[in-house]
Amino acid sequence: MRAHGAERAQATVLHVRCRPDTSEDAYRQVFDMLTGYSPVGQALPSAAALVEARGALPYFGCSSDQLAARIRLRAMALVGVDVHVGVASSWAVAAMASARPARNGIRLVVPDGEPAFLDQLPIEALHGIGPVQATRLRTFGLETIGALAATRP
Incomplete structure (x- = not known):
């Protein structure tokens, strides 16, 4: 059994950022797709969304960055929208991570790596x-x- 603090320290918050030129209809389709991964989500202005994936990871049998890769692939395949995904333990770090994706469009910032990323x-x-x-x-x-x-x- 995990300690309560260890659970909170996981990188399970996904910040999904659509391209600035994404239409409102396409953004809604992306957001609707995200609700299939987790009911704990929030639409954000400027075509972005937050998703808490803690419960989704065991359900889908994958890690946070693997879930982010699935989301990217489905957004592109089903909606035609290229998204960047930041994964971290807090919404603020996840948002900063999605603004600075790696070549694969995903930036995973594990809790132990937050200082190096932010500094x-x-x-x-x-x-x-x-x-x-x-x-x-x-x-x-x-x-x-x-x-x-x-x-x-």
């Missing part, structure tokens, strides 16, 4: 940091998320 990202990649805040933080020499994380309060 090198530019400060504006952090959710909630806009251009004005990023400019201000840069005046203090904070160029990356890692530099911000290492700063004392």
Whole structure:
């Protein structure tokens, strides 16, 4: 039996990002397809979606990145939409991962790998940091998320 904390630390949150030019109808078809993998999902503005896949993994008998690959393949085959999928233990990291996919269109960020992934990202990649805040933080020499994380309060 797993400890409660170990369960939470799995990379089971998928952020599925459609191309910006995806039609509303195609996006709805992709989202409907996602609900076949997990009923725990949320449509997001700009043609994206979050899916909690923890319950789906044992059902489909695969890992998170294998499920992401299935989703990509089905979205392309059934709807004709190329999606990028970020997989992480939180929605924020999964969203940043989907914006920076590997060559296969998927970026898996395991919990132990989150610091290495986040540390090198530019400060504006952090959710909630806009251009004005990023400019201000840069005046203090904070160029990356890692530099911000290492700063004392």
